[in-house]
Amino acid sequence: MKAPSFDSILLWRSRHITDKQFMLLLALFIGVLTALAGLLLKWLIGAIEDLLTQHFSITGANWPYLVYPVVGILLTGLFVRYVVRDDIGHGITKILYAIARKQSRIKPHNTWSSVVASGITIGFGGSVGAEAPIVLTGSAIGSTLGQVFQLDSKKMMLLVGCGAAGAVSGIFKAPIAGLVFTLEVLMIDFTLGSLLPLLVSCVTAAAVTFAISGTGNLFEFHLINAFAIERVPAYILLGVFCGLVSLYFTRVMNWLEDQFRRLGSPWRRFLIASPILSVLIFLFPSLYGEGYGMIRLLLNGQTQADWNQVLEGSFFYATPHLLLLYLAGIIVFKVFATTATNSGGGCGGTFAPSLFLGCVSGFLFASLWNLLSAFDFQLFNLPNVPESNFSLLGMAGLMSGVMHAPLTGIFLIAELTGGYGLFLPLMIVAVCAYLTIIIFEPHSIYTMRLARKGELVTHNKDQAVLTLMSMDSVIQRYEEHLHPDDDLGEIVRQISSSERDIFPVVDDQQHLLGVLVLDRVRHVMFRTELYHTLHVRDLMSRYAARLKVGDPMDIVMAAFDRTSAWTLPVVDDQGTFIGFIRRSHVFALYRQMMADLSDE
Helix, strand or coil: CCCCCHHHHHHHHHHHCCHHHHHHHHHHHHHHHHHHHHHHHHHHHHHHHHHHHCCCCCCCCCHHHHCHHHHHHHHHHHHHHHHHCCCCCCHHHHHHHHHHHCCCCCCHHHHCHHHHHHHHHHHCCCCCECHHHHHHHHHHHHHHHHHHCCCCHHHHHHHHHHHHHHHHHHHHCCHHHHHHHHHHCCCCCCCHHHHHHHHHHHHHHHHHHHHHHCCCCCCCCCCCCCCCHHHHHHHHHHHHHHHHHHHHHHHHHHHHHHHHHHCCCHHHHHHHHHHHHHHHHHHCHHHCCCCHHHHHHHHHCCCHHHHHHHHCCCHHHHCHHHHHHHHHHHHHHHHHHHHHHHHCCCCCECHHHHHHHHHHHHHHHHHHHHHHHCCCCCCCCCCCCCHHHHHHHHHHHHHHHHHCCHHHHHHHHHHHHCCHHHHHHHHHHHHHHHHHHHHHCCCCCCCHHHHHCCCCCCCCHHHHHHHHCCHHHCEEECCCCECCCCEHHHHHHHHHCCCCCEEEEECCCCEEEEEEEHHHCCCCCCCHHHCCCCEHHHHCECCCCCEECCCCHHHHHHHHHHHCCCEEEEECCCCEEEEEEEHHHHHHHHHHHHHHHHCC
């Protein structure tokens, strides 16, 4: 018996399974796969880290810290360069770019390559997180399934969102945060009918993770002191502090990435970045890997002796009185370690660094606050604040600031730790951190580069449609070309064999010189005595504006509004003529995409 072809399977599916049912089935499947991918990545990181560090001394510095990160970045770089042969860094930015510019198409190798690369990087000490790579993996799973089943771009976008939501839900055991992350960070303005597949993916991923790894929270947290109204000023100031630390982290990372990018050669970047990373980890061992062990110490520590465990394996071990100085150094140098990891050839994200830095910032703020409260101020009395609570709140503050996602920060930290008793303080800190950073930086660490290029999809539907529209889809490419020396006879010949009403005038190198509009020829085209005396140069006119082939659609629309033209020419960077864009064609596509985006 002959096996059915894939086309016949697709036909059977379209006849027997509705689109809504099929999307729910795919969402369920994506949830399972993303959860398994997250568990595999966490196991890989833990296995490598345990193998390399289980015999380390806790009473002093460990010299292998100078070697392991270099080896990890080198192995990752070789894997990416010779096996993957593609750039797999900046995972969430890649997802945003795929949504905006590639009709949500992500390369299939991203379903596994980020897991392997980030597992090696982080296991060997790379100071980055596993969450962004697994989000890219989940989105790639959704995109690949959409491509296999030949779904349209709107359904592909939804499957990419399901993959991202399932990844966050699975790796953090936080289904609500997974849903909120997709809506807030990926900025996809889904309709109400689209939320059900996202929920299915989130719940499925969380359930699979719970079934395999247990139902405990990623970070155990025991609430000591519940919300107190007299601590509200401290919560507000913590939010402002986290916003400023987020600004520092974002700006410095952006600047450092630009400096490394200017080095050009990957080997040159490796030779400079990897020693920076290894020295920083040698001096501050807490920068090794994701740093989740240190988060657990600060969240669950009760006494100074508990918190001093942070200094184990470092030069600071014998000087516990320098704990706060050590933590301040971590806040300053974490961004250097994270950027050196990725720029040197490693693979990882900023999820974990945000959580790690937020926990340290919250603890440092609370410790300094309590030191001040020990003094007898005449004007006001500062109440003591619990360091563990503020470590938790700082995580929400940094995530809100770095990612420009206060809701994600609130729900993720509450679900990660079970710290629902601090829900109101979480909201205060997250909102204050967000309001602080947007004064200085309107875009998150993921979106700033795309926003500068006009390639960012936002919740503004009008702007989102313009971003999703591609210039290639509205360009009318021309075979006909006129030259300035062509006579009226040649003009009439081209007009008689064409249905167009406007023609490009180009030189011998196809550079655009002007345009010839049919209305300029109509009154002389039947005067045969002028066929060899009147030329294109006599009838051509300047174009109202000239567009470049890489211009985003908001620039295209602005050009039409500014010139009131109905047709504008498009050229490449060298001025070579490409084609024309008609206002009517742009508006027709805009209306269709707006209807598709708003369709329930």
